[in-house]
Amino acid sequence: MTAFPSTSLPPGLPVDPAARRRAAVELGVLQGVYLLFLVPWFGIVIAGAMGAGSSGSLLAVLLFYVWAGYPLVVLVTTVIAWVLFAKRSLAAARWVNRVPLVWVVLGSALLVWVFTAA
Numbered sequence: 001m002t003a004f005p006s007t008s009l010p011p012g013l014p015v016d017p018a019a020r021r022r023a024a025v026e027l028g029v030l031q032g033v034y035l036l037f038l039v040p041w042f043g044i045v046i047a048g049a050m051g052a053g054s055s056g057s058l059l060a061v062l063l064f065y066v067w068a069g070y071p072l073v074v075l076v077t078t079v080i081a082w083v084l085f086a087k088r089s090l091a092a093a094r095w096v097n098r099v100p101l102v103w104v105v106l107g108s109a110l111l112v113w114v115f116t117a118a
Helices: 017-036 037-053 057-066 070-086 091-096 101-116
Strands: none
Touching: 017 037, 017 070, 017 091, 017 101, 037 057, 037 070, 037 101, 070 091, 070 101
């Protein structure tokens, strides 16, 4: 037995630095998009609060809470994605990091619809 730990990784874990770099770039770029999307999200959440409050509909209130949860979803999925990345689970990290894209795509579609509905 040697005094130095083994430098080999457990079997099944990716060792390709290019794959790790691509995953890290994807995580970083998407999280930058999520951060930039907070600007229009803020306007939509304020309009949604006014709309949900005036409509009196339970569905409108539920949709408002789902939409208002975007920053929490981004924060939680960001932490989970980087933990998975550190554990060399690159595919899982990428999929977890893509979850907030649902809010981004729907919010972008909503903004396009609002600005073109005139």
